[in-house]
Amino acid sequence: MGNEEAVFFSRVLTELTLSFHIIYATIGVGIPLMIMIAQWVGIRKNDEHYILLARRWARGFVITVAVGVVTGTAIGLQLSLLWPNFMELAGNVIALPLFMETFAFFFEAIFLGIYLYTWDRFENQKKHLLLLIPVAIGASFSAVFITIVNAFMNAPQGFDLVNGELININPILAMFNPAMPTKVAHVVVTAYMTSAFVLASIAAFRLLKGSNHVYHKKALFLTLKLGLIFSIAAAIIGDFSGKYLAEYQPEKLAAAEWHFETEENASLIMYGILEDGEVKYAIEIPYALSVLAHGDPFAEVIGLDQFSEDEIPPLYIHYLFDLMVSIGMGLTFLSGLYVFATWRRWSFVQTKWFRWLLVAGGPLAMLAIEAGWWMAEVGRQPWILRGIMRTEDAATTSGQVDIMLVLFAGLYLILGVGSVVVLRRMFRKNPVEQEIEDRRKEQEGDFS
Amino acid sequence: MTLEIIGISVLWMFLFGYVIVASIDFGAGFFNAYNTLTRREHILTNIIQRYLSPVWEVTNVFLVFFFVGVIGFFPKTAFYYGTTLLVPASIAIILLALRGSYYAFATYGTNGHKGYTFMYGITGLFIPASLSTVLTISEGGFISMVKGNPVLDYWELFSSPLTWSIVVLSLVAVLYISAVFLTWYANKAGDHSATELLRKYALIWAIPTMITASGIIFELRGHNPEHYARILDLWWVFGISFLMFVGTVWLIWKRKNYGLAFGLLAAQFALAFFGYGVSHYPYLLYPYLTIYDSFTNEAMAIALIVAFIAGLGLLLPSLYLLLRLFLFNKDYVRGNKDNHA
Numbered sequence: 001m002g003n004e005e006a007v008f009f010s011r012v013l014t015e016l017t018l019s020f021h022i023i024y025a026t027i028g029v030g031i032p033l034m035i036m037i038a039q040w041v042g043i044r045k046n047d048e049h050y051i052l053l054a055r056r057w058a059r060g061f062v063i064t065v066a067v068g069v070v071t072g073t074a075i076g077l078q079l080s081l082l083w084p085n086f087m088e089l090a091g092n093v094i095a096l097p098l099f100m101e102t103f104a105f106f107f108e109a110i111f112l113g114i115y116l117y118t119w120d121r122f123e124n125q126k127k128h129l130l131l132l133i134p135v136a137i138g139a140s141f142s143a144v145f146i147t148i149v150n151a152f153m154n155a156p157q158g159f160d161l162v163n164g165e166l167i168n169i170n171p172i173l174a175m176f177n178p179a180m181p182t183k184v185a186h187v188v189v190t191a192y193m194t195s196a197f198v199l200a201s202i203a204a205f206r207l208l209k210g211s212n213h214v215y216h217k218k219a220l221f222l223t224l225k226l227g228l229i230f231s232i233a234a235a236i237i238g239d240f241s242g243k244y245l246a247e248y249q250p251e252k253l254a255a256a257e258w259h260f261e262t263e264e265n266a267s268l269i270m271y272g273i274l275e276d277g278e279v280k281y282a283i284e285i286p287y288a289l290s291v292l293a294h295g296d297p298f299a300e301v302i303g304l305d306q307f308s309e310d311e312i313p314p315l316y317i318h319y320l321f322d323l324m325v326s327i328g329m330g331l332t333f334l335s336g337l338y339v340f341a342t343w344r345r346w347s348f349v350q351t352k353w354f355r356w357l358l359v360a361g362g363p364l365a366m367l368a369i370e371a372g373w374w375m376a377e378v379g380r381q382p383w384i385l386r387g388i389m390r391t392e393d394a395a396t397t398s399g400q401v402d403i404m405l406v407l408f409a410g411l412y413l414i415l416g417v418g419s420v421v422v423l424r425r426m427f428r429k430n431p432v433e434q435e436i437e438d439r440r441k442e443q444e445g446d447f448s
Numbered sequence: 449m450t451l452e453i454i455g456i457s458v459l460w461m462f463l464f465g466y467v468i469v470a471s472i473d474f475g476a477g478f479f480n481a482y483n484t485l486t487r488r489e490h491i492l493t494n495i496i497q498r499y500l501s502p503v504w505e506v507t508n509v510f511l512v513f514f515f516v517g518v519i520g521f522f523p524k525t526a527f528y529y530g531t532t533l534l535v536p537a538s539i540a541i542i543l544l545a546l547r548g549s550y551y552a553f554a555t556y557g558t559n560g561h562k563g564y565t566f567m568y569g570i571t572g573l574f575i576p577a578s579l580s581t582v583l584t585i586s587e588g589g590f591i592s593m594v595k596g597n598p599v600l601d602y603w604e605l606f607s608s609p610l611t612w613s614i615v616v617l618s619l620v621a622v623l624y625i626s627a628v629f630l631t632w633y634a635n636k637a638g639d640h641s642a643t644e645l646l647r648k649y650a651l652i653w654a655i656p657t658m659i660t661a662s663g664i665i666f667e668l669r670g671h672n673p674e675h676y677a678r679i680l681d682l683w684w685v686f687g688i689s690f691l692m693f694v695g696t697v698w699l700i701w702k703r704k705n706y707g708l709a710f711g712l713l714a715a716q717f718a719l720a721f722f723g724y725g726v727s728h729y730p731y732l733l734y735p736y737l738t739i740y741d742s743f744t745n746e747a748m749a750i751a752l753i754v755a756f757i758a759g760l761g762l763l764l765p766s767l768y769l770l771l772r773l774f775l776f777n778k779d780y781v782r783g784n785k786d787n788h789a
Contacts, residue, residue, distance in 0.1 A: 059556065066552030069505055070545035073512055077541055080519055084530030091523030092744050096751045099520045103759035106509045110766045113502035114773055117780075117788045134766075171751040397597040398534045411542050415549055422553045 024068035030195025086394035101145035108138025193230035201362030246293030455521035466510035474572035475626020481569020524742035588734030685723035692716035
């Protein structure tokens, strides 16, 4: 196998691992916060339903955490196995957040174990709630630190490269690179948002499938309120991300927006297809790109004409960008409508078709996460370290990457199918009506 | 003490932590599978599940911590080991992934399926085998430089008696460590039949552990004489380690003080592990890579050590809390209260 093939298969394997991992990782970052909120609401309102909600979410969460942990271990090692030259160079500058990420992960793992095995052990439920705080903090901070590593790859700083040697290294400066604030905020908030919509999907699905229990209605209303808050936050931060790109990574923004020529009063191109260098069927919104990039309708936006051919990312990222933004906007609208209509007691939100829309919300949010990551990652091609190291120079020289790709693809298939089957079985066998009944009997038993 | 030595000592300590907690986990899986095969699973399953369930994720973190730390302190290892370990490390990751997630599936999800129990037992033995090839490779002689890139000679690796001695040692040591720990744990739980069975396993695996460990020192004499000579310089460390081994076996034989027996075992392996590590000094990969020429810049090293100390400040109390609640809590260990979500 030549080096070119090794680079190709390394890319595919990394993309496969990350695409699979972020499904579980996103859930892993968001769900602990949701559990914490449900538990807190339950204690405050003295409502058993919310406590039960937290408990059932926690039980399902363990399964997704397990897959998240093992695939996270996989990508952690693959960074060095598939991109040894990159890690050798970048490790000198960016090891600190990578190291801190494992601490956050450690912290979460310890308290998650304690939390899961101490239900009913404490007389005071508030003590049990306290255990969730380190779990949620650990989960969110893993995301923060690992996203800092990724932000560094987009905007490397904190060192000087003189004759191929790294000098004047400053690990703190490397962590607080320009890409970091928007990236970290966007990743964390969209993880919360996606988790809220995934949980809302489940509640809506149960309501559709015959259970009319008030438990599911409470779950749906709570998660969609949270979903609305986080999707608005995601949109605002998304706008900041656009402004960051215009300032520091104009080639990514230009490729995502099909902005070929540098101009003032730049218009935004939505949807459409690209054929032989010509954009067709697109919706053009005048001045919008200038607003997105600089907050000024007349500002100049740098186009792809400023970059040489071999430094331009693939133009298909435009479709990914559209997909992400459309889903984000759609979900904000959908959850806003639901919350407003519930508040005004409009009954159409309880119709079948509307509930099917809510069921679709979770998977769509996850699709938006994937599309967003693909756009962000493909958008920095051809660089692995923007402006410093090209991807093809970073890959392994080993000849066995293709076989490993097949093995890992098999692994993810098994894990994906396994987790879905187990989760379905867990909740099918023990519907909430049954569990409420069981707990009632248990408590009565205590008194006799 | 230089920063390089601090770095490698910290990492070696964490690797030791992983070796102990993972051995307990791997061995437990194997004993569980073996007992299922011989239809005695009722004796061990409860004990093993009660210990593993709250801690399995923590076990995994020790490994992640080690390899992230190595890349952090010694970025050049990514170049040498990353390129050459693609196949053995990938296999280990796949086995770890299957094992970890299926453990969670079976424990929290549904009532265990027999096929899963066997897989859990078998993968638990293949993982130490594939991970221990790293130790073999670090002795040198299996990697050659082709056009400036390291290439691993698989034939040389798999035909070397040193490789197989290290693989066998990792297997029997896993079973021995696990059996001693579980004997102690079962005894605390007041589970007499499990204690007796595990005690038997501990005694069975004690002897091969010692034989293979001595065998490796002998193999090294031919393979890496320089390393062998430094091991001989440290003969007293291995001597004390051996005495502790005798102490453990004696206590278990006499059915006395299993807690102390496990303590001696931990000290025995710690001495042998650090003795081996010190004698390997200063090489990370003989003869290409020493801890000095692969060490990161000073700014990063200091930042990592500061992060490490701050992190430990958080971790040690948390770990203590975990042990208090599950390992040293009588009600929990005896299964009087389960309280899981």
